Amino acid sequence: MSSPQHTNTPAQKHSSTRTLQHTTALQRGNEERFVTEKIHVSTTINGEAVEFLCDARQSLLELLRDGLSLTGCKEGCNNGNCGACTVMMNHLPVNSCCVLAVEAEDAEIETVEGIAAQGQLHPVQQCFLQGAALQCGICTPGFIVTVKALLEQNPHPTEQEIRFALAGNLCRCTGYDKIIRSVQAAAEILQEAKS
C-alpha cells in the first residue's frame, strides 16, 4: 500500500489514467527528464492487448496497481505468503508481488477486475457476498481469483481440496469457514448453470 507521504507525487496523479498511451507518454516524459532505462512490455490483460514501459525492478503487482490503476489486487505481505496479490498468469494463479512486470511480456494476465462479466457479478463473487465470506475485504480479491481458477479446474472439490487449493490465500478476519461454505455454494450454482 502506498504510504501517505507519496500520494501527491506527480506519477501517482497521472497513474489514475488506465490507457496505455498515457502511461507510455508519462514514462517517455520521465525518460527525457531522468534518463531511466525503461523496458517496453507487450502483454494481454483481461483480454485486452496492453503495452507499458517499466523498470526491471518493478513487480507485476506494482505495475498493475500503480501503473495501470488495476487496484483490485492487493499488497499484503509483498513476499509471496498471503495471496492478496493473486492474479492469473497464463491460466495459473500466481502471486503478482513475486513476478517482475517485465515477465508479463507475451503473457495473458487476468485480474479480479476481469471476473464480473458486463457488470454481472460472477457466482463466486455473489456467493462471497451472500455468505459473508469477508470482513475487512483485503484478502477477498485474491480469494476470488484463486477460487474461480479452482472451480474451473475441479468443479466438485471436497472441503479438503478447497482448503488445500486456498492454502496460499491468508485471511485474518473470517476464520475461513464462511469462505469454504461460499466456495461450496458457488460450486453448486455453477453446476446448476451447466445442467
Next chain:
Amino acid sequence: MATGNGSGWQVRHWTHRFFTITTITTGAGAFALQNFQYAAPTTVDDAIQALSEHGEQAKMLAGGTDIIVQLREGMCEADAVIDIKRIEELMQLEYSSRVGLQLGAGVPCWKIYQHAELSVAYPALVDATRIIGGWQIQSRASVGGNLCNASPAADTIPTLIAHNAVCHIAGPQGRRSLPVEQFCAAPGRNILQPGEILVALTFPPPLPKASSAYERFIPRNEMDIAAAGAASWVQLDDTGERIVKARIALGAVAPTPIFAQEASSWLVGQPVNDETFVEAGEIAKKVASPIDDMRGTREYRVHLVGVLTKRTLAKATHRAQAE
C-alpha cells in the same frame, strides 16, 4: 506492512544512480527492489555470456519465488537479473520409462505433479512438489530453483538425492555433471562456479518393484518450512518381502540436505517390516546435526528424523508392493 509501493513511486522518478539517496531521504526503501538490468536469453550460451559479463552481481531468475523476495528484502543484490524461462532446454520435461526423466532446471512444480506418469515413476519428487508453498507458488517455483537456492530445508532436494538424480551444469568451460548430493555446499550456497548455470536434472529410469516417498514435518498444516524432512527410495525383491536397495536422504537437519549413506546400505537384504524401518530410522539419526530454532530444538529434530525415515520407508515399500 512493507511500504514497497510507496517508496517504489519515489524511486521511479530517479535514475538508478540516485536510488540510495532517495532511500535515505524517504526512509521507505527497505522493501523496494533496487533497479537492475533484465535479460531473457533464449540459449544456454547467451545466458552464460550474460552471466559472465556481470559476474557475482548477476542473478538467475527461474520462478522468482526465492530470488525476488531475497532481492526485495535486501538479502542479496543484483546488477542484472537473467530470466532463464525463455531457454527451451531449461523448460523441457521429457520422460520415458526406458530412459528416465530429463527435467529442465526451470520447469515449475505444477508441471511435475500434473504429469500422470511421474507420480508412478518418481513419487517422492511428486510428494515434494505438491507441498512447496501454495498453489500460487507451485505455478512458478521450479525444482532447479529449489536446488540452486540450496536451503537446508528445501523440500525437493532430499527427493532428488533419494532418486539418485544428476545435475547437468553448463559454464564458460563447457558442461559437467555431478550427483545432486554433491551440489549444495552450505546454507544458501551451491558449487556452481562463476558463469555456470544449472541446465537440467536427470533421473534414472524407474526400476521394477521400486518406489519412493517424501514427508516433512511442519508446525502448521500448510505453507511452512520443514523442521525436518525425509525421502526414501526402496527396491524390493520379486517376493516384495525383502529390500534389495535403498536410498534415504534427509532435509533440514544439517547445513545441506544429506544422503544417509549408512542407513541406506544397512537396509540391503533386510526383511520388510516395522522393526527394519525403525532400525533404519535409528541409524539415519546418526548423520543428523540440526540446529535449534523456532521450528524445533535439536533433540526434537533428531527424533523427527527417526519418525520420518520410518514412515517414508513404510510408504515407499507399500507403494513398491502395490506395483
